Amino acid sequence: QVTLKESGPVLVRPTETLTLTCTVSGFSLTNAKMGVGWIRQPPGKALEWLANIFSNDEKSYSTSLKSRLTISKDTPRSQVVLTMTNMDPVDTATYYCARIVCSAIGCYLHWFDPWGQGTLVTVSS
Amino acid sequence: DIQMTQSPSSLSASVGDRVTITCRASQSISNYLNWYQQKPGHAPKLLIYAASSLQSGVPSRFSGSASGTDFTLTISSLQPEDFATFYCQQSYSVPYTFGQGTNLAIK
Numbered sequence: 001q002v003t004l005k006e007s008g009p010v011l012v013r014p015t016e017t018l019t020l021t022c023t024v025s026g027f028s029l030t031n032a033k034m035g036v037g038w039i040r041q042p043p044g045k046a047l048e049w050l051a052n053i054f055s056n057d058e059k060s061y062s063t064s065l066k067s068r069l070t071i072s073k074d075t076p077r078s079q080v081v082l083t084m085t086n087m088d089p090v091d092t093a094t095y096y097c098a099r100i101v102c103s104a105i106g107c108y109l110h111w112f113d114p115w116g117q118g119t120l121v122t123v124s125s
Numbered sequence: 126d127i128q129m130t131q132s133p134s135s136l137s138a139s140v141g142d143r144v145t146i147t148c149r150a151s152q153s154i155s156n157y158l159n160w161y162q163q164k165p166g167h168a169p170k171l172l173i174y175a176a177s178s179l180q181s182g183v184p185s186r187f188s189g190s191a192s193g194t195d196f197t198l199t200i201s202s203l204q205p206e207d208f209a210t211f212y213c214q215q216s217y218s219v220p221y222t223f224g225q226g227t228n229l230a231i232k
Contacts, residue, residue: 114170
C-alpha cells in the first residue's frame with residue numbers, strides 16, 4: 001500500500017522559512033517511473049502546484065514561487081523535503097505531497113496518485 | 126504559463142443525471158491532462174489520467190475525452206457519493222497548472 005504523510009509546523013511567523021517533510025511508504029524514491037510533488041490549497045480556493053522531484057533528482061518549480069522554493073530528497077529515509085522562504089500570510093494553505101506516476105512513455109506525461117492527507121500551515125504573527 | 130479554464134464553476138444536479146465538466150487549455154497540451162475529485166476535508170483523488178484513461182478502482186461511470194484543447198469529464202449517472210469538487214490539471218509543461226475547480230452540488 002502506497003502512503004504519503006506530510007509533517008511540519010502548523011504555525012509560521014511572517015518572513016520565516018517553512019520546512020515540510022513528506023514521508024513515503026510502499027514505493028521507493030529510486031523508482032525511475034515515480035517521483036514526488038508538492039501542491040497547496042489556500043482555504044476555500046483551488047489547488048496550486050509547487051514543485052516536483054524525480055528519482056534522477058530532476059527538479060521543477062512553480063514559476064511564480066521558484067525563488068522561494070527548494071525541493072530535495074533523502075532516499076534512505078524515504079523523505080522529500082520542501083522549503084519555502086520568506087513566508088507571508090497569503091501562503092496560509094493546506095500543503096499536500098503526492099506520488100508522481102510516470103506514463104509508460106516517460107515522465108513528461110505524469111499524474112499525482114495517491115496524495116497525502118495534507119497539513120494546514122497558518123502564517124500569522 | 127498554460128491556463129486551464131474549467132466550466133462551469135459550479136453546477137447542481139440530481140442523482141441519476143448525466144453530467145459533463147469541461148476544461149480548456151490555453152494552448153495545445155496533447156493528452157497531458159488529468160482529472161481529480163476532492164471531497165470536503167479530504168485530499169484530491171485521481172479519476173482520469175492522460176485525458177481518457179480511467180484510474181484503477183474508479184467506477185466506470187466516470188469517463189474522459191479530448192478534442193483539441195478541450196477536455197471533458199463525464200459522469201454517466203450521478204451517484205450520491207459523486208458530489209464533490211473536480212479539478213483538471215495539465216502535465217505538459219512547467220508550471221503544471223490546475224483548473225479553478227468545478228463544484229458539483231446536489232439539486
